[in-house]
Amino acid sequence: MRLAELSERSGVPTATIKYYLREGLLQPGRRVTATQAEYDDEHLRRLRLVRALIQVGGIPVAAAREVITAITDDSLDHHMRLGAAVWAIPHGPEPDEGDLSTSAARRTADTLLERLGWGFGREVGAQSPAYRMLIAGIATMDRLGYPCDVEHLSLYARSAAELASVDLDLVEEYEGEEQQVEAAVALTVLYEPVLLSLRRLAQAEESHRRFG
Amino acid sequence: MRLAELSERSGVPTATIKYYLREGLLQPGRRVTATQAEYDDEHLRRLRLVRALIQVGGIPVAAAREVITAITDDSLDHHMRLGAAVWAIPHGPEPDEGDLSTSAARRTADTLLERLGWGFGREVGAQSPAYRMLIAGIATMDRLGYPCDVEHLSLYARSAAELASVDLDLVEEYEGEEQQVEAAVALTVLYEPVLLSLRRLAQAEESHRRFG
Numbered sequence: 001m002r003l004a005e006l007s008e009r010s011g012v013p014t015a016t017i018k019y020y021l022r023e024g025l026l027q028p029g030r031r032v033t034a035t036q037a038e039y040d041d042e043h044l045r046r047l048r049l050v051r052a053l054i055q056v057g058g059i060p061v062a063a064a065r066e067v068i069t070a071i072t073d074d075s076l077d078h079h080m081r082l083g084a085a086v087w088a089i090p091h092g093p094e095p096d097e098g099d100l101s102t103s104a105a106r107r108t109a110d111t112l113l114e115r116l117g118w119g120f121g122r123e124v125g126a127q128s129p130a131y132r133m134l135i136a137g138i139a140t141m142d143r144l145g146y147p148c149d150v151e152h153l154s155l156y157a158r159s160a161a162e163l164a165s166v167d168l169d170l171v172e173e174y175e176g177e178e179q180q181v182e183a184a185v186a187l188t189v190l191y192e193p194v195l196l197s198l199r200r201l202a203q204a205e206e207s208h209r210r211f212g
Numbered sequence: 213m214r215l216a217e218l219s220e221r222s223g224v225p226t227a228t229i230k231y232y233l234r235e236g237l238l239q240p241g242r243r244v245t246a247t248q249a250e251y252d253d254e255h256l257r258r259l260r261l262v263r264a265l266i267q268v269g270g271i272p273v274a275a276a277r278e279v280i281t282a283i284t285d286d287s288l289d290h291h292m293r294l295g296a297a298v299w300a301i302p303h304g305p306e307p308d309e310g311d312l313s314t315s316a317a318r319r320t321a322d323t324l325l326e327r328l329g330w331g332f333g334r335e336v337g338a339q340s341p342a343y344r345m346l347i348a349g350i351a352t353m354d355r356l357g358y359p360c361d362v363e364h365l366s367l368y369a370r371s372a373a374e375l376a377s378v379d380l381d382l383v384e385e386y387e388g389e390e391q392q393v394e395a396a397v398a399l400t401v402l403y404e405p406v407l408l409s410l411r412r413l414a415q416a417e418e419s420h421r422r423f424g
Contacts, residue, residue: 011355048357056352079423083416091412092405118417130412137406140268143223145260146398148406155378156403157410159371164414166367168422184419186358188412191368193304194349194360195411196404198369200303200342202376203400204295205330210380211291 003029006039010047017047024065025050027072049182053089057189063090071181078177085185091133105138112153116161163195215241218251222259229259236277237262239284261394265301269401275302283393290389297397303345317350324365328373375407 007014020026026046029037046068053064070076070084095102109131141148167187174183219226232238238258241249258280265276282288282296307314321343353360379399386395 045357052352052356052358056356077423079419082419082423086412086415091409113413118413128413128416130409130416133405133409134413137402137409140264141402141406144264144268144398144402145257146264146395146402148403152378152382153406153410156375156407157414159374159378160407160410160414161418162371162374163368163411164418166364166371167411167415168418170364172422183358184415186356188415190349190353190356190358191360192408193345194353194365195368195372195407197303197342197345197349198365198372199375199379199407200298200400201325201330201340201346202369202372203298203379203396204340204342206373206376206380207291207294207396210384211289211294 001039002036003039006043006047010044010051012047012051020047020050023061025061025068045179045182049186052186052189056193057089059090059189063088067185071178071185078180081177082171082181082184085181086188087129089129089185089188091129093136095132095136095139099139099143101139101142102135105135105142108138108148108150108153109135111150112157115150115154116157167191213251214248215251218255218259222256222263224259224263232259232262235273237273237280257391257394261398264398264401268405269301271302271401275300279397283390283397290392293389294383294393294396297393298400299341301341301397301400303341305348307344307348307351311351311355313351313354314347317347317354320350320360320362320365321347323362324369327362327366328369379403 001009003014003017006012007017010017012020017026021028026043029039029043031037050064050068053059053067054061059067066088067085070081070088073081073084076084095105138148138153167184170187171180171184174180213221215226215229218224219229222229224232229238233240238255241251241255243249262276262280265271265279266273271279279297279300282293282300285293285296288296307317350360350365379396382399383392383396386392
């Protein structure tokens with residue numbers, strides 16, 4: 001398809017598509033004349049993913065490019081590519097290393113991962129954005145007077161593990177390794193607002209049941 | 213305690229505390245002289261909550277004031293006060309009412325709530341920010357080519373219900389109705405980054421198990 005059709009089918013304006021092409025977020029089309037290129041379903045899929053990252057995830061263009069690079073890195077095996085791509089999705093604020101709450105939070109997180117038997121998480125530990133995001137979150141709760149301990153965190157982690165299992169089942173429904181990696185990134189980002197809203201609805205329901 | 217001590221114990225600069233007082237986010241202290249007021253543990257607690265909302269939740273001052281108003285509204289019973297406060301926490305983007313995906317998403321959400329037996333959610337439906345956030349999330353996934361159906365959503369909702377049960381158990385550990393309402397608001401906001409990071413860690417773990 002030509003640029004105009006790609007724009008129409010993706011709902012992304014042609015000027016934005018050209019910008020994504022310049023920024024390396026979208027692979028170039030197959031050149032057919034000096035001024036025209038041909039695009040296919042892979043471009044359409046990639047465009048949808050880029051929109052998910054930028055519009056829903058609120059991820060800056062440079063960071064989105066890193067995610068895309070990880071997705072298309074043929075030197076990695078499937079698991080590493082999947083991990084590297086989800087890895088590159090930006091997360092919350094970094095832990096404040098000068099703060100006492102941060103060292104305590106790191107101990108709590110390490111105890112938690114050990115207790116859960118999450119060996120992969122322990123192994124990659126310090127380098128993992130999700131691990132640092134967890135530490136920052138625990139430290140913030142502590143500083144604000146709402147400390148959370150390993151017991152409570154384990155309960156949340158158990159639900160998180162169930163969610164991750166559903167996530168991966170969904171990812172496996174996609175055919176092809178690249179599609180699976182793309183889906184893993186997109187579903188990670190797109191399901192976040194859905195999950196947070198379901199938690200609030202479930203809270204209202206549970207609160208109605210207990211106190212209503 | 214005086215303003216200086218409240219600042220020291222909360223870690224909030226005195227200028228910020230004065231701003232919160234002017235904006236009605238913090239209840240006034242007990243005036244002891246023309247220029248000095250006395251503050252107590254309730255002020256300390258409220259300050260922590262305001263910081264959780266504004267710093268972690270990224271919630272604008274006006275919206276934080278609405279949450280605080282709901283917390284302190286004596287005309288509501290406990291459940292309603294709890295619901296109203298959590299309700300007032302801002303959420304994601306509103307659903308785009310002009311879009312076909314939105315009407316389809318509303319049908320999906322309604323079927324989901326009915327199937328889950330979440331009668332309270334259905335009843336308050338259209339007015340609930342969490343319900344609208346859910347619809348916006350489902351519609352976005354559909355528009356971006358990652359449609360989610362009631363079956364998949366039910367699986368996420370089941371985990372969300374478990375999370376909500378842990379949340380409410382935590383809330384009930386606080387004594388006093390106002391403390392419980394404050395805790396419900398704070399824990400809703402503060403656990404969001406923790407949950408999202410645990411989900412990503414769990415994904416890495418599960419992916420390692422399946423493909424590693």
